[in-house]
Amino acid sequence: MQDDNDLKKEASREDSDILSIWWGNEIRNLLQTIKHIHSHKLFHMGLNKMENYVVVDDQIKIINIQSSFADLEDVENTTKLRTLRIDELKALRNMLKERILLPGVPWIDRDYFFVFFDNVKYEYPTFVNKLASHPFLLTHEKRMECFRNIVRRSTNENLDHPSEAVDTEVRRLYPNFLDEIYTIL
Known part of the structure; x- marks a missing residue:
């Protein structure tokens, strides 16, 4: 029989496998914010540092934008x-x-997102x-809808070999995942 401490450890371990809706939304917003910053010909040059983020009204904000295209040499080089x-x-x-996001803790979905x-290539x-x-940032319902759409789209695009089309899309999102599953099977 498990005692209370064992149950708490088990519950906290299960919670670590699930990205909260708030974090998923905030990471998505940060990605769109970075895209917006870049669209205005600005660069941050410090997004790996915690001090460049603040939480305001329950939202993560990026602060201390430091550079622009004008600061760069060879600005015309699109590469x-x-x-x-x-x-x-x-x-x-x-x-x-x-x-x-729980460094040092095994978390398959997070690691595939990283x-x-x-x-x-895009x-x-x-x-x-x-x-x-990416499915990692989606709610459970949206993630299942995403996978249903992958199967539906892949089946419509490749009626002769739908499983190959599904495998291709899953490999794009989760490299090596299918190899690991097929090894187990």
């Missing part, structure tokens, strides 16, 4: 600008990874939108 933008997103990821930051605005709509 360099894209790299700087992606680096800023990765700085946010690193801050979340190292200081906020890996997705390295999936930079154009910058699309990439930010895909990050902001």
Whole structure:
């Protein structure tokens, strides 16, 4: 029979596997805010530091924006600008990874979300939108709807091999996940 302490530990472990709705919304808002900052030809250059964030009226705000395109050499180089933008997103990821979202605690969904930051094959605005709509940031209901849409869309696009299309989309969102599942099976 489990005592109260064991039950509390088990409950807190289960809670750590679930991203709260507030955190999901705030991370999504931060991603959109960074995209907005970049659209105004500004850069932060410090998103990996906690002191560049404040909570106001139950919302996380970014403060201390330090740079603009005008401060950069070779501003016309679009590859360099894209790299700087992606680096800023990765700085946010690193801050979340190292200081906020239970560092050191195994959490599969979170870790796949962090890996997705390295999936930079999309154009910058699309990439930010895909990050902001990643299943990790969704509520349970929205996550299930997302997976239903993947199956529905994949089935419609590839009637001959629907499971291959589903596998492709799942691999995009969760690299190595299917390999791990197939190893278990």
